[in-house]
Amino acid sequence: MKNKNPIFYLILLLVLTLNSCKEKDEYHSVIEKIKAEQKPYHGKLTSETLLAGTDLIEITEGEHTFLIPERKGQIKSFACTECHNSSLSQMKSLVGKKAHWEIQLYHAPDYIMNCATCHNGEDMNSLNSLTGQSINLDLSYKVCAQCHSSQFEDWKGGAHGKKLAGWTPPRASMTCVNCHDPHKPSFDTRWPSNFNIKKALERKEGLDH
Ligand code: HEC
């Protein structure tokens, strides 16, 4: 029953080859194929669903208007005035610390900075500018911007820091304190994640000999 004639196979091969050629030639390039087969997108790309459930505040700095996360709800000891209802000198005891043991300042030398540089003893629920004006705790980037103006400029434009959700609008960016602890803002140096122990040991052995 089977056709054993080699010519049959030859013709079959020819037909198959021609067919595949035809398929290949349908588009002359990948770009052409994409253009021909693309379907117009009628939806609207948005980060809104990713941002749902995050409390955000809209800010305008220069020509940039964008969202940042609110902070007061995240700060354990807010509202500060629950305890800070008298002056600091009255609250401080002569014998040891009574509160905030976990907070130590590793930021700048103490001739430049102490707690009162940023916290206003008269109005503890707010931060303090260098000229003694109140700054809302939700807008703490304004405190940082006083001394770190170049990072602030970059951050406004989106070059320093990170987006909260996607790149599609609305723009929502992390604020300085989302990444930097204001009391200890620099990061510890870390090894690259793919640090190769075997290679390092080999190198060390090489050096030891
Ligand atoms: C549970 C009570 C309590 C709360 C809430 C609280 N504080 Fe205090 N805070 C104190 C006490 C008590 C002192 C005095 C500390 C001492 O004796 O060393 C103090 C001192 C301070 C000082 C001065 C520290 C120094 O060494 O000069 C700062 C700044 C401060 N608090 C900031 C805040 C801020 C900002 C908040 C809110 C985000 C806050 N505190 C919330 C109890 C509190």
Ligand code: HEC
């Ligand atoms: C460079 C400015 C700066 C200095 C200096 C500074 N703080 Fe703060 N502090 C902040 C900012 C900004 C926040 C709010 C951080 C946030 O949004 O989470 C804060 C938050 C706090 C809180 C609330 C933290 C919590 O999780 O409950 C306390 C308490 C506090 N600071 C006390 C102090 C004390 C005490 C000192 C001095 C030893 C000090 N701060 C020095 C900027 C500063």
Ligand code: HEC
């Ligand atoms: C009063 C001025 C002042 C304010 C306000 C201030 N800083 Fe600083 N900051 C400094 C100084 C000075 C240094 C130390 C710079 C150095 O050691 O080279 C520093 C260091 C830093 C560093 C480490 C830099 C490094 O090279 O590792 C970071 C990050 C930083 N600050 C972030 C912040 C953030 C975030 C805020 C706001 C919460 C803030 N700063 C508020 C003056 C300030």
Ligand code: HEC
């Ligand atoms: C998404 C996280 C993130 C946000 C938001 C962010 N930073 Fe940084 N910042 C970093 C990282 C990461 C570095 C690099 C640290 C390093 O190289 O050790 C850095 C470095 C810095 C330095 C050290 C100098 C430098 O440029 O390397 C300063 C000062 C600083 N940031 C201030 C700020 C201020 C002020 C804001 C807010 C206006 C801010 N940062 C917002 C992550 C962030």
